[in-house]
Amino acid sequence: MTLSQQIITIALCVLGTMLTRFLPFLIFSGKRPTPAFVRYLGKALPAAIFGMLVVYCLRNVEWTPFPGGIPEAVSIAVTVLLHLWRRQMLLSIAGGTACYMLLVQAVF
Amino acid sequence: MRRRALAAAFPYTIPIFAGFWFLGLAYGIYMNVSGFSFVYPMLMSLTIFGGSLEFVAVTMLLGAYAPLQTFIMTLMIQARHLFYGISMLERYKGTGWKKPYLIFGMCDESFSINYSAEIPPGVDRGWFMFFVTLLNHFYWFSGATIGGIVGSLLSFDTEGLDFVMTAMFVVIFLEQWLKEKRHETALIGVAASAACLYLFGADSFMIPTMLCILCLLTVFRRPLERKGGLE
Numbered sequence: 001m002t003l004s005q006q007i008i009t010i011a012l013c014v015l016g017t018m019l020t021r022f023l024p025f026l027i028f029s030g031k032r033p034t035p036a037f038v039r040y041l042g043k044a045l046p047a048a049i050f051g052m053l054v055v056y057c058l059r060n061v062e063w064t065p066f067p068g069g070i071p072e073a074v075s076i077a078v079t080v081l082l083h084l085w086r087r088q089m090l091l092s093i094a095g096g097t098a099c100y101m102l103l104v105q106a107v108f
Numbered sequence: 109m110r111r112r113a114l115a116a117a118f119p120y121t122i123p124i125f126a127g128f129w130f131l132g133l134a135y136g137i138y139m140n141v142s143g144f145s146f147v148y149p150m151l152m153s154l155t156i157f158g159g160s161l162e163f164v165a166v167t168m169l170l171g172a173y174a175p176l177q178t179f180i181m182t183l184m185i186q187a188r189h190l191f192y193g194i195s196m197l198e199r200y201k202g203t204g205w206k207k208p209y210l211i212f213g214m215c216d217e218s219f220s221i222n223y224s225a226e227i228p229p230g231v232d233r234g235w236f237m238f239f240v241t242l243l244n245h246f247y248w249f250s251g252a253t254i255g256g257i258v259g260s261l262l263s264f265d266t267e268g269l270d271f272v273m274t275a276m277f278v279v280i281f282l283e284q285w286l287k288e289k290r291h292e293t294a295l296i297g298v299a300a301s302a303a304c305l306y307l308f309g310a311d312s313f314m315i316p317t318m319l320c321i322l323c324l325l326t327v328f329r330r331p332l333e334r335k336g337g338l339e
Contacts, residue, residue, distance in 0.1 A: 005173040010148075012175055013165050014155045016182030017189070021214050024193030025200070025207075034197060040329060041322075044293045046195045046223055048321050049188070050281040051297025053216060055317075057274040059310040072274070079275045080282055089279055093123045096275035101268035 067108045075100035113235030120225050121243040124217045127272040128247035131159055134270075136255020142166055146256030153252035157245055158215055161185045162252075184315055191318065192219040199223065203234035213241035215248075217273075220280050290335055296324045 001009070028034045034042075061069045079096030086092070136149040144166075152162050161182060168178050192214050199222065200210050210222070221244075222237045285294055300320040304313040325332070 001169065001173050006169055008175055009168055009173070009178050010152055010155070010165065012179045013152075013161055013168075013182050016179050017156055017158050017161060017186045018212065020183065020186040020189035021193060021211050024190060024197060025211055028194075028197055037326075037329075038194060038197070040333060041325065042195050042197055044325050044329075044332060045191050045321070047281075047284050047288060047291075047294040048297030048300070048325070049191050049195065050220065050224075050277065050284050051294050052188070052301045052314075052317055052321065053220070053277045054274070054281050055298060055301035055305060056314070057277055059305055059313070071268075072271075075271060075275070076278055079278050083279055083282055089283075090119065090122055092279050093272060093275040096278070097126075097269065097272045100271035100275075104268040 071100055071103035071108055074103060109232050110235055112230070113232050114239045116228055116231045117236050117239035117243065120221050121240055121247070123272055123276045124221070124244050125247045126269065127217075127276065128159075128244065129251040130269045130272070132248050132251020133255035135159070135162055136252040136257070137259055138163070138255075139166055139252075140256050140259035142170060144169070144256070146253060149252040149256035150249070153249045154245075157213060157248060158186060159248070184312075187315060187318060188216075189214060189219075192216075192223075195219070195223060199233075200237070203237065206234050206238045210237055210241055213245050215244065217276070218244050220277065224280050224283055290332075292328070292332060293325065296321060296328075300324065 028038060058069070058072060061072050063069050075096045078099045079092050082095045083089075083092035132153065135153070136146065139149045140146065148169075149162075152165065156162055156165070164181065164185060168174075168181070193211070196210075196214065196219065200207055203210060210218075214222075218241045221240045225236070225240070227233055227236050281294070285291060288294070301313070301317045304317040304320060307313070308316050
């Protein structure tokens, strides 16, 4: 690739990304009232998105052979339990991550 | 006003700092060992600001010049931002000149924090979300640039640190779960993604997942709205 071809490639990545980020705001600008269906989606989507993002983070986990997704499963359990116990976001994240690092570096 | 917003925003971004520096460094190093100057990760992290696409972009830059394919690939990888935008239509309202930057910097992490964080009373919402976005942007940019400069000089004994991002999304998912009275939409998200991941594989499950979620939310709109509990 020549330099200008590289610049075009990167520019297209920027353009495509910005299109997906700005499009809803451009379509549903403040001038017209947002359709009821889109407002409904705005409320119903986030919980589904957060679930989707968790799965997205785990997409490259190989479930077989052993130990498969055990470090991930254990660390997620630790994160959830810590969070239910103290409800301190940073503590839960740090604890879960430390657990995962320990498991992949020292145990499995 | 600005200082209070920064003080309120910073703690929420600490996990992202850890994750972005780790992933950003890895990305910068990856570009470096692929033969690119640090200027590439520096400018790309600044202008694209989207982790997964930037990793893929390295492969695109190494391959043959294919602009149309690049553009379509970008849209497919980044399509989930459409959902973020729809969810943030109301929350980004009234943020004035900060709004274009908030939208520009709406990566997975900025969106998740800005949607879910409980902004303390007395803290300006616009500035809070602005600082969350700005700090995240800066972490990613600095990590990628440093990675690009030091390249393979670094040896990684930080295996597993990338889990910090998974842990953060787990906590945000859990917080949302604890906050809402009904869990149908959360379950739809998990089930649809897991099913599509199984059917389509890790590289191409996001678009089917999004379509699936859209269909299910459309079909079940009436019961979901009637039962209430949609926050």
